[in-house]
Amino acid sequence: MxxxxxxxxxxxxxxxxxxxxxxxxxxxxxxxxxxxxxxxxxxxxxxxxxxxxxxxxxxxxxxxxHPRPGGKWHLDEVFVKIQGVRKYLWRAVDQHGNVLDILLQNRRDTAAARRFFRKPLKKTRTVPRVIVTDKLASYGAAHRTVMPSVEHRSHKGLNNRAEVSHQPTRRRERAMKGFRSMxxxxxxxxxxxxxxxxxxxxxxxxxxxxxxxxxxxxxxxxxxxxxxxxxxxxx
Structure with a gap:
């Protein structure tokens, strides 16, 4: 309470x-x-x-x-500007659109992708059956390190679920006229x-x-x- x-x-x-x-x-x-x-x-x-x-x-x-997350996870990243500097907001949702986790980072390289992969695994204490991402190379490299046994589908058109999940954040960001710090x-x-x-x-x-x-x-x-x-x- x-x-x-x-x-x-x-x-x-x-x-x-x-x-x-x-x-x-x-x-x-x-x-x-x-x-x-x-x-x-x-x-x-x-x-x-x-x-x-x-x-x-x-x-x-x-x-x-929350109920137990679905077995298909959609992962995506979008940029946000903080004090004029580009940062990256990473988001994971399941196939039902439930947000599993978010993480704001300075980069979108392999190290950042690995860090983000581990975060929803730790928070939900579950391993997905399949992950869906866009074609960013960092996802493939992180997948091979963090969860190699999980099926990875990489295709721009398959990841609409995560992209749609970013939309409320975009609207809120505009209403707040940006964020002041990470x-x-x-x-x-x-x-x-x-x-x-x-x-x-x-x-x-x-x-x-x-x-x-x-x-x-x-x-x-x-x-x-x-x-x-x-x-x-x-x-």
């Missing part, structure tokens, strides 16, 4: 601000304004502290509820990659009734992991 000891605002306010910031393309000042409209005066600096402190904790609690980016994206998908079921595959039912379930899970009552946030 997440501890709120030492914080003067109730858990319902804290968790609601963290949810707003990770679920929608809002700035910290946007969240501050939304809370003020509800009669709650909290500064954007305080909301920033909450997102740094509780975002990773909520994400870890959600991660523990540490801040890794921290935020680690939480964002768990919290945001939790509230984004594959709506296009559901009826309206099924979607509402699913969202009620997901909000109930959120209340459980944040230790809140689910009551509306009011003054």
């Amino acid at each position: 997440v501890s709120y000891r030492g914080f003067r605002f109730p858990p319902e306010v804290i968790s609601h601000c963290v949810w707003l910031y990770h679920r929608f393309g809002l700035s910290l000042r946007d969240v501050e304004e939304l809370m003020l409209e509800r009669g709650i005066e909290v500064s954007h600096e305080m909301i920033h502290q909450w997102t740094r402190r509780f975002g990773p904790a909520y994400a870890a609690a959600l991660r523990r509820r 540490g801040a980016a890794q921290r935020f994206l680690g939480a964002f990659s768990e919290i945001s998908p939790h509230f984004r079921p594959r709506r296009h595959l559901m009826t309206a009734t099924r979607y509402r039912t699913e969202m009620i379930i997901r909000f109930a899970i959120w209340d459980q992991i944040t230790g809140t009552t689910g009551r509306p946030v009011t003054a």
